[in-house]
Amino acid sequence: MNLNIIPVKWSDEGVLMLDQRLLPTEEKWLxxxxxxxxxAGIKDMVVRGAPAIGVSAAYGIALGLNQFVxxxxxxxxxxxxxxxxxxxxxxxxxxxxxxxxDRMKRTFAKAKAEGRTVSEIKQIMIADAKAIHDxxxxxxxxxxxxxxxxxxxxxxxxxxxxxxxLATGGVWGTALGVIRGAVDQGKKVSVIADExxxxxxxxxLTAWELLQDDIxxxxxxxxxxxxxxxxxxxxxxxxxxxxxxxxxxxANKIGTYMVAVLxxxxxxxxxxxxxxxxxxxxxxxxxxxxxxxxxxxxxTHVKDIQLAPEGIGISNYAFDVTPNDLxxxxxxxxxxxxxxYTESLKAQFD
Ligand code: MRU
Numbered sequence: 001m002n003l004n005i006i007p008v009k010w011s012d013e014g015v016l017m018l019d020q021r022l023l024p025t026e027e028k029w030l031x032x033x034x035x036x037x038x039x040a041g042i043k044d045m046v047v048r049g050a051p052a053i054g055v056s057a058a059y060g061i062a063l064g065l066n067q068f069v070x071x072x073x074x075x076x077x078x079x080x081x082x083x084x085x086x087x088x089x090x091x092x093x094x095x096x097x098x099x100x101x102d103r104m105k106r107t108f109a110k111a112k113a114e115g116r117t118v119s120e121i122k123q124i125m126i127a128d129a130k131a132i133h134d135x136x137x138x139x140x141x142x143x144x145x146x147x148x149x150x151x152x153x154x155x156x157x158x159x160x161x162x163x164x165x166l167a168t169g170g171v172w173g174t175a176l177g178v179i180r181g182a183v184d185q186g187k188k189v190s191v192i193a194d195e196x197x198x199x200x201x202x203x204x205l206t207a208w209e210l211l212q213d214d215i216x217x218x219x220x221x222x223x224x225x226x227x228x229x230x231x232x233x234x235x236x237x238x239x240x241x242x243x244x245x246x247x248x249x250x251a252n253k254i255g256t257y258m259v260a261v262l263x264x265x266x267x268x269x270x271x272x273x274x275x276x277x278x279x280x281x282x283x284x285x286x287x288x289x290x291x292x293x294x295x296x297x298x299x300t301h302v303k304d305i306q307l308a309p310e311g312i313g314i315s316n317y318a319f320d321v322t323p324n325d326l327x328x329x330x331x332x333x334x335x336x337x338x339x340x341y342t343e344s345l346k347a348q349f350d
Contacts, residue, residue: 001180001213006170008047008056010130015059017047020166020348032058035064035083042090045199049167050160050278051136051174054096057087058129061104066122072136080108093251093319095243095280100132139275139333144172147238147273147331150182151189153167155182155235158192158225161253163204163240163273174240174273176209178331183215187307190216192234196253198298198316212309222255229266237263239275240320248324248341249286255319260326269328276332279345286321296317 014033021044022028022126030046034040041047045260052249064083068076082100091097107128111121141193151157161167164176172180191210196202203219210217220228228234237259243251250256250272263270292301296314300307307346308314330337330345337344 001183001215003166003171003213005209005212007052008059008164009030009061009132010126010133013042013063013216015056015063016081016185017041017056017154018166019046020048020205021045021238023204030062032063034067034310035060035086038063039087040092042069042087048201049162050094050096050240051140051168051275052166054100054171054277055089055129055133057097057100057134058104059130060087061101062125062126062129065125067117068122071118072122073112074277076121077108077112080105091292093242093292094278095283096277097149099277102130103132104279106296108155119173131146133169136275136277137171139277139280140165140168140172142333143174143273143331144177144184144275146181146329147178148183148185148187148269148333150269150329150331150336151178151182151188151236151238152287154189155187156190156192156233158194158234159206159258160194160202160229160236160237160239161196161258162201162209164206164209166205167210167240173209174275175238176206178238178271178273179210179215180213190218190226192220192228194217194222194225194255194259195219196255201253225259226262227330228263229268234263234266236271238271238273241272241278242271242319243283243289244274244279244330244345245286245289246279246281246342246345247285248327248330248337248339248345249289250322250324250327250330251286251289251291251319254320257320257322264326270322270326271331272322272327273331276334276348277346279332281346281349286323289319289321291320
């Protein structure tokens with residue numbers, strides 16, 4: 001394994017992002033020089049995946065504040081609120097976005113209470129955004145360690161969407177972190193990647209990522225997983241999450257729920273891997289999680305090729321919610337939580 005994919009970076013020129021819209025055929029880095037450009041990068045899926053969105057949001061805030069001209073703390077705070085609103089309007093489901101905004105606001109409030117100057121606060125905010133990034137990578141490393149222990153030697157693991165290094169601060173990933181963790185522990189593991197219509201994160205990103213780390217991967221269409229489970233070709237399912245409710249209901253990429261139902265039908269463990277920044281204790285159940293709906297063109301077209309006739313109805317829900325009773329375990333940086341999740345998840349915050 002190379003373990004060297006880091007999709008978002010801070011630099012003196014701005015926030016650097018590997019343009020995930022172009023993978024796997026082109027590896028191009030963009031420099032986003034303003035907070036507006038960072039917000040657009042999140043909205044347009046230059047960067048995507050819940051933890052990566054959180055890290056990017058923190059860098060976007062730090063970047064915007066660093067470009068503030070003036071010496072008045074109240075004006076700087078007004079700017080913080082404005083930037084946070086712009087970034088907070090990009091994607092509604094991944095709670096890591098709001099988690100990162102809240103954390104940056106708390107850091108600002110503390111620095112203000114300490115009587116710091118504008119230029120000191122700018123540096124403190126940059127340092128905290130970098131800390132959010134470092135902590136995220138460390139969380140993925142621990143998820144890999146705890147999750148890797150749940151995977152048997154010679155297992156084939158099915159995953160949906162991309163919950164890898166590309167979807168996080170980098171290096172390990174969450175669901176792919178569990179797989180990398182098992183490989184790191186000396187196990188032989190192969191992966192089945194659902195292509196993940198309509199945005200094809202599985203085909204474009206998961207397949208590319210695993211290839212970088214020499215982990216064997218077989219790509220399937222989303223409608224093949226039931227057949228392969230029935231044939232005994234899948235030993236475990238591992239997915240990431242965009243938001244986990246307090247009761248353990250899991251929002252993740254559209255199609256995850258179907259995979260969870262199939263896994264239960266075939267007696268296959270269904271694991272969710274996510275950092276605690278994805279767990280939203282303020283959201284009692286999955287019914288309270290906002291589900292993003294995206295452009296109809298993602299369904300009707302592949303790039304510029306039209307697949308469906310004009311004039312029809314289109315639904316494009318980007319995420320679904322898997323009820324907690326279908327979840328075998330939730331792996332976080334604190335360990336492995338099992339049902340009843342209301343208690344086990346809360347305990348991880350203590
Ligand atoms: O629309 P996306 O590509 O941002 O959706 C990503 C997912 O659903 C991932 O599975 C989730 O964010 C977990 S990433 C570690």
